[in-house]
C-alpha cells in the first residue's frame with residue numbers, strides 16, 4: 456500500500472531524511488517512532504504531497520504522489536498535530552464540508568457521517584459548535600473526518616498529543632475498530648510507546664533522518680534484549696536529548712545564513 460525507496464529530503468545543506476526505504480502492507484497499522492527532530496513529520500509531509508522529496512520514490516496505493524498528486528490525495532486522509540477544524544461550525548457541518556470537498560455523494564456522505572460520528576461517540580453532539588468541544592472530542596472529530604471519504608490510507612501525525620489517558624485509549628480503540636472493519640492502512644507517529652505497542656502491527660524507529668530498526672514490538676525487544684518497547688527504543692536511539700541539539704544546530708544554521716546576507 457505504501458512503498459518508499461531511497462527517500463531523501465534536504466533543507467539547504469541539512470539532510471532531514473537520509474535515504475530511507477520501507478513498505479507498509481494493506482490494512483497494516485504502521486508506527487513511526489523517533490526522538491524529536493528525527494525526521495518523522497518531514498517523511499509524512501513527503502508521503503502526503505505537502506513536501507517534495509529531494510530524491511527517491513514513493514508509491515501510495517500504486518500511485519506516485521509527486522506525479523498523480525490529485526488522485527493520490529483522494530486515496531488518503533491526514534490528521535496532523537495542528538487542529539484544522541472550523542470552530543465556528545458544528546461537528547456535522549465540519550464533516551459535511553469535508554465530504555463535499557472530497558466529492559463523497561450526498562447519500563453516502565450522510566450515511567458515513569452518521570456511522571463515523573456514532574463510532575467516535577460524537578453523534579449526540581453533532582449539532583454543537585466545535586468551539587464547545589473538549590480537546591479529546593476535537594481530536595476524535597478530526598479522525599472521524601479523516602475516515603469520511605473511505606481513504607485507503609490514514610496518516611496520523613501525533614494524533615494523541617496533549618490528550619489524557621482515557622481519551623488516548625478511546626481514540627485508539629476506535630481507530631483499531633475502523634482499521635479492522637474498513638481495512639484502512641494506518642500510518643502513525645507518536646511519542647507514546649504504549650500506544651505503538653498496543654496498536655501497531657509493525658514499528659519503524661527513526662533517528663537523525665535514518666530508519667535504524669523495523670519490526671514488530673516483540674522483534675524490536677528481542678533484537679535489543681529488552682523487555683519493553685520503551686527500553687528497546689532507548690537502547691536503539693540512546694538517551695541524550697535531541698531537540699536541544701537540533702535546535703542549536705538550527706540556530707547556528709540561521710546565524711550562518713544571516714552572515715551570508
Ligand SMILES: Nc1ncnc2c1ncn2[C@@H]1O[C@H](COP(=O)(O)OP(=O)(O)OP(=O)(O)O)[C@@H](O)[C@H]1O
Nearest residue numbers: 466471489490491492493494495496497498701705
Ligand atoms: N522547513 C524546514 N527547514 C529547515 N529545517 C527543517 C524544516 N522542516 C524540518 N526541518 C528540520 O528537519 C529535522 C526533522 O524535523 P521533523 O519535524 O521531521 O522531525 P520529527 O521527527 O517530526 O520531530 P518531532 O518529534 O519533534 O515532531 C529537524 O531538525 C527540523 O529542524
